[in-house]
């Protein structure tokens with residue numbers, strides 16, 4: 001459920017007509033609903049209420065300062081994957097003491113910054129990284145809190161590009177190596193094992209893989225206990241899916257219930273790292289229709305949003321729902337339309353790449369000058385955007401009831417080359 005709904009055939013973001021937002025702030029435009037975001041935050045809090053827990057929102061899904069600030073005010077922690085993300089969290093008012101840091105390629109300066117910021121835990125993804133963290137902690141004369149991100153070799157049954165928990169994936173430490181490395185940590189003066197971590201994939205639409213992974217983490221927990229190593233948290237990662245089309249993912253409550261039952265009698269906090277499930281359906285991308293054109297094979301609806309603004313369809317072949325800001329009556333149809341007034345279009349952007357599309361084979365009753373909305377664009381939308389084709393990053397709006405706030409100004413063209421230099425030769 002979200003707060004982007006039609007009233008009298010006009011799409012609203014909470015209490016504001018989206019066409020008014022495009023008129024005021026231009027196109028393309030990301031629009032977020034604060035009520036939807038807060039609803040998701042509450043859903044996760046309630047799902048975990050029965051157990052000591054920490055929700056670490058995965059910043060990479062949407063790293064807008066205003067979004068991070070809203071989440072921080074709710075009391076949540078954060079899962080970051082770079083120094084830049086950690087700095088964003090701090091800038092947005094997040095508590096570094098509730099930050100965990102994942103990622104296979106942390107640089108030494110990033111590790112140093114994280115330790116100096118006194119973050120909660122570093123999720124270690126390789127043996128070499130473990131030694132690097134120990135070395136940095138020793139140099140800074142402190143003890144680094146770490147968890148091993150183990151690779152439980154569980155199939156998340158999702159798109160191969162966003163599956164992370166299999167042996168063929170670059171993520172995590174092989175399960176067989178975990179005991180040896182935890183023993184190493186226990187004997188180090190500059191490392192402390194605080195948890196066991198995993199993250200097996202994204203856009204999971206069933207709870208089964210996470211249960212399988214949790215069972216593996218629990219067996220490791222008991223093995224550690226036997227050799228006198230006690231960790232204070234088990235982190236099951238993120239990955240809960242959302243509905244883009246006809247997927248029926250479990251609710252956070254359904255998803256986490258079985259995990260909580262399994263951890264009930266174990267003296268640990270449960271950590272989770274939701275990204276997509278928190279923000280995807282809290283955002284839409286609005287775009288103006290520039291041109292309609294047809295050839296003997298296809299109809300194209302050319303819009304002013306591109307893969308630079310929203311790369312998921314081009315990158316992963318993701319299906320995202322594209323709906324009109326104003327629904328037309330079927331009687332108001334173009335020549336050659338179906339009985340319901342629609343024609344079949346490929347919705348494409350202005351970038352010079354054949355893969356620059358937002359959706360293929362979409363039934364739309366659309367005209368030049370109309371506004372379309374891409375739903376489910378709050379996660380991995382803006383945060384993956386680029387300036388390719390020298391197109392400025394678009395503006396972003398946070399709607400709260402009948403109020404709209406600009407949370408990112410539309411980038412100016414000249415700001416795109418702010419850090420570039422022409423050589424003097």
Ligand SMILES: *Cc1c(COP(=O)(O)O)cnc(C)c1O
Nearest residue numbers: 058102202238239273274275276
């Ligand atoms: C991306 C990522 C997440 C969030 O995944 P979602 O599918 O967006 O919930 C969580 N943890 C780690 C380590 C990640 O890389």
